Amino acid sequence: MSREQRKQDHIQEAIQQHHTRSPFDDIHFIHQTLATSTFDQCNLETTFLNQSISAPFLINAMTGGGGEKTTRINQQLAEAARHFRIPMAVGSQMAAIKEKQQEHTYRIIRDVAPDTFFLANLGAEATVEDALRAIDMIDANALQIHFNHIQELAMPEGDRDFSKRVAHLEKIVASSPVPVIAKEVGFGMTQEAVKQLYEVGVHAVDVSGAGGTNFSQIENARRHLPLSFFNNWGIETPTALIEATTLRLPIPLIASGGIASSLDIAKALSLGASVAGMSGLFIKTLQTKGYDALILCMEQIIEDLRYIMTALNVHTIPELKNVPLLIKGETHHWLTERGIDTKAFAQRT
Numbered sequence: 001m002s003r004e005q006r007k008q009d010h011i012q013e014a015i016q017q018h019h020t021r022s023p024f025d026d027i028h029f030i031h032q033t034l035a036t037s038t039f040d041q042c043n044l045e046t047t048f049l050n051q052s053i054s055a056p057f058l059i060n061a062m063t064g065g066g067g068e069k070t071t072r073i074n075q076q077l078a079e080a081a082r083h084f085r086i087p088m089a090v091g092s093q094m095a096a097i098k099e100k101q102q103e104h105t106y107r108i109i110r111d112v113a114p115d116t117f118f119l120a121n122l123g124a125e126a127t128v129e130d131a132l133r134a135i136d137m138i139d140a141n142a143l144q145i146h147f148n149h150i151q152e153l154a155m156p157e158g159d160r161d162f163s164k165r166v167a168h169l170e171k172i173v174a175s176s177p178v179p180v181i182a183k184e185v186g187f188g189m190t191q192e193a194v195k196q197l198y199e200v201g202v203h204a205v206d207v208s209g210a211g212g213t214n215f216s217q218i219e220n221a222r223r224h225l226p227l228s229f230f231n232n233w234g235i236e237t238p239t240a241l242i243e244a245t246t247l248r249l250p251i252p253l254i255a256s257g258g259i260a261s262s263l264d265i266a267k268a269l270s271l272g273a274s275v276a277g278m279s280g281l282f283i284k285t286l287q288t289k290g291y292d293a294l295i296l297c298m299e300q301i302i303e304d305l306r307y308i309m310t311a312l313n314v315h316t317i318p319e320l321k322n323v324p325l326l327i328k329g330e331t332h333h334w335l336t337e338r339g340i341d342t343k344a345f346a347q348r349t
């Protein structure tokens, strides 16, 4: 199967996935009866990798490399990113590195949004030369390197040798002219992994946990003999995020994986993420309801975040990091077994 066809299949499969619960259901904000906040004073402006952005979320890596269909998707996502002054990542650019005629499916974003914060994207099999080409292709402001070995294993034509991935990342970090972000693709990370990535020198980590787009299911749908044991694999996003934030590393964390509402975003920011990343929600909205619906969806997220901030008695994004919240259920069980204290979140003021 061609890379172009595979990319189109991934989009179709992702759109058809439905989630009956949020991975953030175990996280509960503690109600603030004596709030003194004012809706009109809520300010969503924040910084991400030293750039000012107007709201604390980004359009996460998805596409390009699937011919004209993906050019159109990237163009519309880039227009939305420009409209709201939020960052956007493209999907893996390996397709354009292997086939030059796919370059414009990515480059289109810079044509429509010359000043937007764009993130290039490649898998950790990439060389330094690949990374420099990907950055150059879209004049990227940052580079995402994804670690996706469960997806590769489930993919019939996927990689089977992961022995050089961390070494590749280390070389890319040393040579990149822009900040490098290490990310998962929906299976989450442990704090040991995040610590190792920090020691390698990355400038940010996207824990991209389970609970949203499920690449095991996507790849299994394309397999003759499904590897169904991978369908429930991974660490849910809030769990991975708390594992990472308790390290207190001096780099920003991105929460992605199953973020589908302003409440999920608020919870992710309160757990210590600098921004939230969303893919599934945005591609589903764009592809099934159109561009105007995507803009409406983002407007609604921004408006609803203001309501939630007012309810929580905060006016700024950094203040969200101090609101008290309770961690229940399986998330609590996991963290307790891993020796992470959850009481600190419930008792802070």
Ligand SMILES: Cc1cc2nc3c(=O)[nH]c(=O)nc-3n(C[C@H](O)[C@H](O)[C@H](O)COP(=O)(O)O)c2cc1C
Pocket: 010, 011, 014, 060, 061, 062, 063, 090, 091, 092, 121, 144, 145, 146, 183, 184, 185, 186, 208, 211, 212, 213, 256, 257, 258, 259, 277, 278, 279, 280, 281, 283
């Ligand atoms: C259609 C589609 C294609 C994706 N392609 C990539 C990719 O090329 N590179 C990457 O790092 N992540 C890719 N992802 C993963 C997302 O960036 C994100 O980590 C994951 O989907 C979890 O977020 P979500 O639950 O909001 O979708 C893709 C996701 C979707 C839905």
